[in-house]
Amino acid sequence: MPELPEVEAVCRVVRRPLRGRRIVSAHVSRRRVCAPQTPEEFARAVTGRRFRAVERRGKNILIHLDGVTIWVHLRMTGNLYTIADARLRPVSVSAHLVLDNGRSLVFDDPRGLGVMRAIPAERLARALGPMGVDPLAPEFTPERFVALARSSRAAIKLFLMDQRRIAGLGNIYAAEALYCARIDPRSIGARLSSARLRRLHAAIVAVLSNAIKSASLAYQRPGGFAEAEEFDPAVYGREGLQCRRCRGRIRRIQQGGRSTYFCPRCQSGPHHVRRADRIRPG
DNA sequence: CTGCCCCTGTAA
DNA sequence: TTACAGGGGCAG
Numbered sequence: 001m002p003e004l005p006e007v008e009a010v011c012r013v014v015r016r017p018l019r020g021r022r023i024v025s026a027h028v029s030r031r032r033v034c035a036p037q038t039p040e041e042f043a044r045a046v047t048g049r050r051f052r053a054v055e056r057r058g059k060n061i062l063i064h065l066d067g068v069t070i071w072v073h074l075r076m077t078g079n080l081y082t083i084a085d086a087r088l089r090p091v092s093v094s095a096h097l098v099l100d101n102g103r104s105l106v107f108d109d110p111r112g113l114g115v116m117r118a119i120p121a122e123r124l125a126r127a128l129g130p131m132g133v134d135p136l137a138p139e140f141t142p143e144r145f146v147a148l149a150r151s152s153r154a155a156i157k158l159f160l161m162d163q164r165r166i167a168g169l170g171n172i173y174a175a176e177a178l179y180c181a182r183i184d185p186r187s188i189g190a191r192l193s194s195a196r197l198r199r200l201h202a203a204i205v206a207v208l209s210n211a212i213k214s215a216s217l218a219y220q221r222p223g224g225f226a227e228a229e230e231f232d233p234a235v236y237g238r239e240g241l242q243c244r245r246c247r248g249r250i251r252r253i254q255q256g257g258r259s260t261y262f263c264p265r266c267q268s269g270p271h272h273v274r275r276a277d278r279i280r281p282g
Numbered sequence: 283c284t285g286c287c288c289c290t291g292t293a294a
Numbered sequence: 295t296t297a298c299a300g301g302g303g304c305a306g
Contacts, residue, residue, distance in 0.1 A: 001300045032288085059301080075301040077290080092290090111290050113301065154283085163302085172300050236300085257285070259298085287304080294297080 002074045004059060004135070004168035005211035010080050011056045012216055014105070017082040018051040022100040023065070027086075033094040033107065033116050045118035046070060046097065058134055058167025062124075069124050071117050072107065078114030080107055132165040135204050140166075145201040152189035158256050159189050160204075169204065172236045173211060175261050177203040179235045184269030185260045186253075191270040235261040 002010065026046050028039035037045070049065035056062070061072040061080065072080060083089060086096055086104040095116050096106040107116050119127045133140050133148075148166070152159040160166060160174040169177070178185050180203035183196060192200075214231045234244060238261060239252040248265025 003300055006300080073301075075288095076299070078301090109289095111288090111299090111301095113289060115302095158283095170300055256283085258300095283306105285304100285306085288302095290299100292297105292299085294295100 001077060002059065002079075003170035003173050003211075004056075004208055005173070005215040007059050007061060007074060007168075008056055008136075008212050009215040009218075010074070011054050011061055014080055014082065015054045017103060018054060018063070018099075018105065020051070021103075022050045023047055024098045024100050026095070026097050028095045030094040030109075030112055032112065033109070033114060034118070037117055039095075042095075042116075042118050045120075057128070058131055058163055059170070060128060060131075060167075067121055069119050069121060071115065071119050071124070071127060073115040074109070075111070075113035075115065077111040078107065078109040080105065082106070130164045132163055132167040134167050135169060135208055140201075140205070142198045142201045145204075146194045146197045149189035149192065149197050149200075150194075154189065155185060155255055156183060156187045156189050156192065156200075157185035157260055161256070168208070171258050171260075172233060173204075173207055175236050176233055177207045179262060179267060180207055182267050184264075184267045185255065185262050187269035193270075233261075235263060237261065 023046050026043040028034055028042055031039055034042040045068055046065060049068060052064040052066060054061065054063050059073065063070040063072065082103050082105050084103055086098055089096055089104065089106050090108055092108055092110040094107045094109045094112060094114060096104045098104050107114065133144065149156065149159060157174050157178060160169045160177065161171065175185065177200060181196065181200040183192065183200055211231055235250050238250045241250050243250055243263040243266060246263065246266040248263045250261055251264050253260050
């Protein structure tokens with residue numbers, strides 16, 4: 001379930017119980033989670049090391065030990081938390097680390113799509129691959145955003161979700177930000193005015209900051225944030241329902257193989273490229 | 283760009 | 295039973 005706000009919440013929650021602790025042992029119950037490393041290699045790489053810092057970059061969690069970083073990506077259903085007794089861990093746990101105070105850090109992931117790998121410090125940047133600017137970092141300025149968006153010929157929602165451009169926006173908050181800024185998700189970035197793009201920039205920051213607040217509050221107990229979720233989307237998952245702003249009807253379309261929700265009445269655009277606008281090849 | 287894959291759970 | 299799910303990587 002996690003997008004940037006939930007990943008940030010996970011980091012905040014896990015920071016305190018890990019502070020100063022050492023890893024006594026590591027156990028992988030789903031080989032895929034640390035592939036292409038073997039569970040043995042993973043365990044060897046992290047056992048005995050001490051926690052130094054927990055950092056978020058986009059939707060990635062970096063748990064820095066001395067000399068090695070545990071790279072965690074929660075994907076769709078991953079969750080990270082500590083429990084008092086590893087024997088009480090749920091069956092959906094992909095891996096767990098036993099700490100020197102007896103507690104355990106568990107990577108709970110029902111769908112098993114998540115990733116937890118040990119990366120030596122010198123190989124970290126390469127392992128993470130090309131990553132865009134984090135929308136909550138100071139470098140995420142309106143100017144930078146406008147320039148980025150202006151250079152994109154993709155539909156604006158796909159652009160927002162491209163982690164190589166902006167790291168951290170996912171399907172929910174991309175849709176919510178576009179709704180907030182009243183921009184049609186099918187709009188082409190390069191064709192949007194800088195005024196509208198600046199509005200979108202502000203919307204992204206506002207939507208994410210707000211979501212972090214509710215995610216941090218909601219995510220306090222093991223078991224996940226799903227049931228505690230207080231955040232109620234304006235468009236996401238509301239197909240057929242009434243728009244709260246204009247009483248239009250929320251629509252669902254497909255973009256990049258995923259659902260996009262928006263209000264066709266109050267989210268307008270320079271629209272997706274129409275046939276008539278295209279220049280004939282040849 | 284699209285479609286398919288990874289995997290499991292849930293709802294219609 | 296099918297469709298869909300807030301992730302991303304890959305092939306075509």
